[in-house]
Amino acid sequence: MHKYLFILGQANDLAKEEITTVLDEAQDKILKTGTNFVVASSGKNAEQLMSTLGGTVKIADFIETIDDPSKLTDEKWLIYLKQSIAKANGDKIHFGFSLYNDSNRNYRAINKTALAIKRQLKQKHKVRLVSSKEPVLSSVIVATNKLLGNELLIVKYNNKWLLGMTRAVQDFVKYGQRDMNRPGRDSKSGMLPPKVAQMMINIGSISRQKTILDPFCGSGTVLQEAILLGFKKINGSDLSPRAVSDSNKNITWLKKEFNLESEVNIKQSDIKNLSKDFAPNSIDLIVTEPFMGDARIIKNKRSINQLTDIKQELQYLYLESFAQFKKILKPGGKIVFIFPIFRIKDQTIPTLDKNIIQQINFELIPPKIKSDQLSDNGNIIYSRPGQVVQRELSLWQ
Ligand SMILES: C[S@@+](CC[C@H](N)C(=O)[O-])C[C@H]1O[C@@H](n2cnc3c(N)ncnc32)[C@H](O)[C@@H]1O
Numbered sequence: 001m002h003k004y005l006f007i008l009g010q011a012n013d014l015a016k017e018e019i020t021t022v023l024d025e026a027q028d029k030i031l032k033t034g035t036n037f038v039v040a041s042s043g044k045n046a047e048q049l050m051s052t053l054g055g056t057v058k059i060a061d062f063i064e065t066i067d068d069p070s071k072l073t074d075e076k077w078l079i080y081l082k083q084s085i086a087k088a089n090g091d092k093i094h095f096g097f098s099l100y101n102d103s104n105r106n107y108r109a110i111n112k113t114a115l116a117i118k119r120q121l122k123q124k125h126k127v128r129l130v131s132s133k134e135p136v137l138s139s140v141i142v143a144t145n146k147l148l149g150n151e152l153l154i155v156k157y158n159n160k161w162l163l164g165m166t167r168a169v170q171d172f173v174k175y176g177q178r179d180m181n182r183p184g185r186d187s188k189s190g191m192l193p194p195k196v197a198q199m200m201i202n203i204g205s206i207s208r209q210k211t212i213l214d215p216f217c218g219s220g221t222v223l224q225e226a227i228l229l230g231f232k233k234i235n236g237s238d239l240s241p242r243a244v245s246d247s248n249k250n251i252t253w254l255k256k257e258f259n260l261e262s263e264v265n266i267k268q269s270d271i272k273n274l275s276k277d278f279a280p281n282s283i284d285l286i287v288t289e290p291f292m293g294d295a296r297i298i299k300n301k302r303s304i305n306q307l308t309d310i311k312q313e314l315q316y317l318y319l320e321s322f323a324q325f326k327k328i329l330k331p332g333g334k335i336v337f338i339f340p341i342f343r344i345k346d347q348t349i350p351t352l353d354k355n356i357i358q359q360i361n362f363e364l365i366p367p368k369i370k371s372d373q374l375s376d377n378g379n380i381i382y383s384r385p386g387q388v389v390q391r392e393l394s395l396w397q
Contacts, residue, residue, distance in 0.1 A: 005164035015055025046167035054198030060164030096130035139169035184246025210284035220247030237269040275327035
């Protein structure tokens with residue numbers, strides 16, 4: 001068993017729900033969680049875990065907890081770097097550190113210790129202390145400056161400091177590639193960030209044997225991430241012929257680019273007729289970001305009345321969707337569904353009315369994590385600063 005320190009990306013709550021689901025189902029143990037980190041034991045190696053998790057940006061071997069940052073002495077730090085020093089063999093030793101959730105004063109004190117280590121190492125080795133303007137080194141800096149195994153993570157939590165050595169970072173090149181390089185991009189109807197799609201799938205199921213469907217597939221982000229996660233039976237559908245064609249293009253491109261095999265079946269289908277296009281009891285898991293209203297009205301000419309009208313139309317569409325899902329889902333099947341929340345001035349207009357959906361016998365499963373940022377319905381919210389539409393992520397069975 002390894003003991004790891006996981007650093008979560010900006011979508012903290014979503015990332016924590018993802019990691020909790022993935023580790024729980026593998027019967028790994030979560031030992032501690034803070035806003036932006038998790039400590040857990042796992043039998044898997046760090047790279048394996050990193051390629052599964054969309055919301056984790058760094059995975060470190062957990063070292064120890066100290067109760068005062070001044071206890072992080074140069075002797076101690078040199079012990080953490082022992083392996084890299086032994087392996088250096090005349091090559092330059094790169095090292096660095098990231099300090100999370102702490103003050104500038106402590107950052108300066110730790111940086112002094114790092115400079116002392118640099119001076120000591122310099123006597124026998126070529127050495128470089130990698131630093132940036134921020135107290136935290138990004139995954140990009142870690143990966144491009146040979147810091148894997150040589151970056152010390154220091155995370156302040158409840159007046160203690162958790163220490164770890166970074167083993168894996170998020171593969172930013174691969175994410176960029178599958179987001180920006182795919183041939184079919186439709187920025188008008190909105191694309192889900194690949195990491196969010198990945199987290200939604202993991203929250204729905206960690207079993208890759210399941211048959212998955214995105215019935216509002218757009219340009220195919222969820223389908224793409226399902227292939228990369230190792231699902232073999234993947235279905236998509238959308239009302240728009242352009243979306244179907246974009247998804248097909250993207251899937252063909254992705255399979256070739258990443259050399260992957262999966263059975264992917266994409267249909268043009270209006271959500272009202274979904275059960276005509278997919279057989280009864282044929283789907284285990286639906287993961288989708290549905291139509292969320294006319295983006296132009298929502299962004300520009302919005303008034304509370306307009307948004308309330310849009311909300312009503314959407315609620316009707318979502319009810320129709322769930323009624324169709326009921327027909328094609330296998331017993332016990334699950335749905336991960338995004339409901340938009342519109343924000344106007346100080347007001348928020350949620351589109352999820354859970355009573356409507358519970359009336360057709362779907363149960364809303366609350367998140368496993370505790371958070372003070374949940375929606376009024378108790379769901380995790382995903383949004384970026386300044387966004388007019390927030391996404392409320394819900395899990396149904
Ligand atoms: C927000 S987009 C989904 C984007 C997708 N998650 C992606 O990353 O590319 C919503 C999609 O719903 C589709 N749509 C709208 N009304 C629909 C309906 N009645 N039935 C099926 N699809 C519909 C739109 O064509 C659009 O592609």
